[in-house]
C-alpha cells in the first residue's frame with residue numbers, strides 16, 4: 200500500500216488538495232472513501248482518506264466523483280485518423296500528419312489519457328510532437344514514442360503495398376530486411392529520439408498484403424532486432440496477429456505482443472512464463488466493420504478484419520483467464536482519437552473485472568512502459584496525473600469514457616466535464 204498520511208504543518212500556498220468521494224489508486228487496492236490527494240507542483244505528495252488539508256492550500260472539491268490515475272494507452276497512432284483510403288494514400292503526406300497531430304493529442308488528453316505509447320509514425324512526427332508537448336507549446340499527453348514501425352518489404356509497415364510499382368515511398372520509412380538492416384533501423388530510431396521500438400512481426404489487417412497473420416520476419420531478424428533494441432535500453436512492442444509469428448516474437452524476447460489475435464494455448468503459456476505483456480486492441484473491430492466500408496477501404500481489408508475481430512476477443516479472454524499480463528492499448532488512430540476510453544467496457548465484457556481493466560490502463564501499463572516512478576498510480580512521488588469520473592466506475596465501467604476532470608502534472612486541463620485552456 201503506497202498511500203501515506205501527510206502531516207499538516209505551516210500554511211503552504213503551493214499545495215493543491217483534491218477531494219473526491221472515492222479514490223482508486225491504480226495499484227488494485229480497494230477504493231478509498233472521502234479521498235484527499237495533496238499535490239505540490241507537478242507531483243503527488245500524499246493521498247489517503249480524510250487527510251488534513253494544509254492551511255492556504257488550493258482546494259478542488261470534486262464531490263461524488265471517483266478519482267483515478269491518469270490513463271495510459273499503450274498503443275496509439277497519434278499522427279493519423281481514419282479517412283478515405285485513396286485520398287489519404289494519394290493526396291496526404293506526413294506534413295498533413297504533422298499539422299493535425301496536435302488536435303488528436305488534445306483530444307486524447309481531454310479523454311483522460313495522460314500518457315500514450317505511440318507505436319509508429321512517419322518521419323518522426325511523434326517525436327516532434329512529444330517535444331512540443333514537453334516544452335509546453337502543445338497541450339497533450341506524455342508520449343512514449345517509437346518513431347517508425349520497423350517491418351519487412353511488402354509487409355504491414357510498408358506503405359506502398361498494393362500500389363503501382365511506380366508509386367514510390369514518400370520519404371524515410373521503417374522498411375528493413377535482413378539482420379544488419381534491422382539493426383541499423385533500430386539504431387536510426389534511437390538516434391532520432393525513439394523511446395521504444397515497434398517491430399512488425401506478422402502481417403496485418405489494414406494493409407494490402409494477402410495474409411492477416413503470417414510472419415513477416417525470420418527468427419534471425421526478430422532476434423537481431425530485439426537484441427539491438429535492448430542493447431540500447433529500448434523495449435520492443437511487436438505487432439503480431441498470427442499464431443506462429445506471436446511465438447517467434449516472444450522467443451525473440453519482445454516486451455509486449457500487440458493485437459495477439461490468433462494466439463494459441465502454447466503462445467499463452469510462453470507469454471506467461473516470460474512475463475510478456477499482451478496489448479490487445481479489442482474495441483477496434485466494432486469501429487472498422489461499421490465505418491471502413493464507407494471510407495473506400497478495399498474489400499480485401501474488410502475481409503481480413505472479419506477473420507480477426509471476434510477471434511481476437513475470444514483469445515483475449517483466454518489469455519486473461521490464464522493470467523497473462525495485460526496492458527491497455529487501443530490502436531487509436533484506427534478509430535478517432537479521444538475515444539480511447541471506449542475499450543474499457545470491452546475489457547470487462549471479455550473477461551476482466553472493472554478493477555483489472557483500470558489496472559491495465561494504469562499501473563500495469565506503467566510497468567510495461569518502465570515508468571512506474573512517474574505514472575500509473577495515485578501515489579506519493581508520482582506525477583499528479585489524475586482523472587475523475589462522476590459516480591463509481593466499478594459499477595459502471597463506461598463512466599471512464601466521460602471524465603469530468605483531468606489533470607496532468609498538477610495542471611487541470613479539464614473541469615466540470617469541459618476543457619480548460621492551456622495555462
Ligand code: ARG
Nearest residue numbers: 403404405480483484507508
Ligand atoms: N493496426 C492493426 C492492423 O492493421 C489493426 C487491427 C484492427 N483489428 C482488430 N480486430 N484489432 O493489423
